[in-house]
Structures are given as structure tokens and as C-alpha cells.
Amino acid sequence: MSSSSDITASDSTAIDERKFVVALARGLDLLRAFRPGETLLGNRDFVERTGLPKATVNRLAYTLTALGYLRFDEALGKYALDAGVLSLGFALLSGTDTLELARPHMRTFAREVGAAVSLGCRDGLDMIYLDTIRSETALTLGLAPGSRLSMLTSSMGRAYLAVQPEDVRASLLAELKKAAGRGGAAQVAAAQREIDAFAGEGCCYSFRDWHDDVNAVAVPLREPRDGRLLVLSCSGPASSMDEEVFRSRVAPKLKALARKLGATV
Known part of the structure; x- marks a missing residue:
């Protein structure tokens, strides 16, 4: 899976790197790592699918959890999508x-x-x-x-x-x-x-x-x-x-x- 923080010529519009927030793009990469039918992913899954360093994944996952976009399952040591993502989806569809x-x-x-x-x-x-x-x-x-x-x-x-x-x-x-x-x-x-x-x-x-x-x-x-x-x-x-x-x-x-x-x- 390629990271959206890797700016390539495949983008349909030119990206102004001065305005591009890499940290935000990387956080969205974590949310996109979930595939249909999957409910839980661990840090290793995020690293493999985004190509981001483990330390970066840890910080991003913590932030997304604090904001309500991910939920951490203590027993399994893995993350699930939380209500914040659902609210964004409903906003798009409506x-x-x-x-x-x-x-x-x-x-x-x-x-x-x-x-x-x-x-x-x-x-x-x-x-x-x-x-x-x-x-x-x-x-x-x-x-x-x-x-x-x-x-x-x-x-x-x-x-x-x-x-x-x-x-x-x-x-x-x-x-x-x-x-x-x-x-x-x-x-x-x-x-x-x-x-x-x-x-x-x-x-x-x-x-x-x-x-x-x-x-x-x-x-x-x-x-x-x-x-x-x-x-x-x-x-x-x-x-x-x-x-x-x-x-x-x-x-x-x-x-x-x-x-x-x-x-x-």
C-alpha cells in the first residue's frame, strides 16, 4: 500500500508542498489501512501497509485514538475504527x-x-x-x-x-x-x-x-x-x-x- 504522504505525479491536481501537511496525510493512511471485513489491526499491520516507521505509527495511532477515530482493544493489543470515522462517512453520504x-x-x-x-x-x-x-x-x-x-x-x-x-x-x-x-x-x-x-x-x-x-x-x-x-x-x-x-x-x-x-x- 503506498502512502498518501508520498507526493507523486499521479495526483490529478498539482500539490503545493508548502501547504501539504505530511503528518495529516500519514494519519489518514492509517485509517485507510483497514480493508473490508477487517475489524482489528495492530501496529505491525499498520507498518506493513503504510510503510511508515513503527515509532511514527505509534504516535499516529495514539493521536487518532485520543480524537475518537480509532479505539484500542487492551486485551488484544490492536486498534479498531471508532465512531469518528463513521461520522465522516455519514457526512459524505448525506x-x-x-x-x-x-x-x-x-x-x-x-x-x-x-x-x-x-x-x-x-x-x-x-x-x-x-x-x-x-x-x-x-x-x-x-x-x-x-x-x-x-x-x-x-x-x-x-x-x-x-x-x-x-x-x-x-x-x-x-x-x-x-x-x-x-x-x-x-x-x-x-x-x-x-x-x-x-x-x-x-x-x-x-x-x-x-x-x-x-x-x-x-x-x-x-x-x-x-x-x-x-x-x-x-x-x-x-x-x-x-x-x-x-x-x-x-x-x-x-x-x-x-x-x-x-x-x-
Whole structure:
């Protein structure tokens, strides 16, 4: 996991180092270290996932605990996310007009297609779900708001990359390749094929790339109010929803839904 305190060219806007607070960025790195389904992390986990020195992790974890963003379990010697993080999440979700507009349309879409539909945005080198709605018959993985996806292997991440300026995208792909380690080159090549096809397709696909039994398609859009870049995706079980279903039936409906919710990119 790369640290957000490492300022790289992959940032979509230029960073003024005179104004950049490294300590704050490192504290946020600790909060981002938690992965879906994880409730407790120790100092060793933080060190491995952020690359920060142990002494720095100790100070940051203490500070975040004192402020109510982490909770320390004395018996286990590990940290859990606390209510402060939850309040920030609720503030984000309640302040996103597009989510309120999107939910009834997403419910209808999920019911018609028989799959899961999600709205997300970028967070570091990942994509994060802001909201997701599954049909009653959808057998996809139980991801929820806050779940993270690989930017390289998910349709959502590929759609985000496809609409970045060329220099930003190149820097992001280089950073993603490095973070992926072994197999990174193959993942970048697969993502690049979808990125190249975006101009003609208007969407990006992931066929069993993110998960062995998940196919997906995604479309980027901008929020009408502030122009923030979001990505709308639909995913379903590859065993019952093959590539042809996504290309001929799901993708056209998803692109139409994206046009309802915002300005397509």
C-alpha cells in the first residue's frame, strides 16, 4: 500500500508542498489501512501497509485514538475504527445529492437486470463504493458502501482511468503496476485494453478479472452540482451473466442510467 504522504505525479491536481501537511496525510493512511471485513489491526499491520516507521505509527495511532477515530482493544493489543470515522462517512453520504437522486433509479435498474449496481469514486489507488444496491436474485459478492476495489482489475477502476488526462493516467498506471508486484504488468495490460476501447464503447468491462465469478461494466459520470467524477457500475455472476449479456443488454441500460444521473464523460 503506498502512502498518501508520498507526493507523486499521479495526483490529478498539482500539490503545493508548502501547504501539504505530511503528518495529516500519514494519519489518514492509517485509517485507510483497514480493508473490508477487517475489524482489528495492530501496529505491525499498520507498518506493513503504510510503510511508515513503527515509532511514527505509534504516535499516529495514539493521536487518532485520543480524537475518537480509532479505539484500542487492551486485551488484544490492536486498534479498531471508532465512531469518528463513521461520522465522516455519514457526512459524505448525506452531502452527496447524486446519491439521493440515484437510489430509486438504481433500485429499478437492479431489479430489471437482476444484478448489483453501484456508485463509487477514487480513493488513493483504489475505487470505493459510495452506495450499492442488489436485486433480490443477485448472487454477487456482498460488498457494501465503503468497500474497496482494485483500480486495475475492476470495471469501475478502468472507467475512472479511461477518462483521466494522458499524463495522469500514465503515472497512475506506473504506480499501480509497482503496487501490484508480481503480475502487475499483466494487470496493467488488461486494463489498458479496456481503456483503449473506451472511446468506442463508452464504458469499461471486467470479465472475471476482479473476481473469478464476477463480470462487470462501468460508466464514468460527473455530478451535476460540483462536477466530481463518479463511476456507475453493474456486476453479476459470470456463471449466469456472460460477456454477451453485459455487452448487449446491461451496458446500454447502464449508459442510459448514467446519462440520467449526471454528465457522462
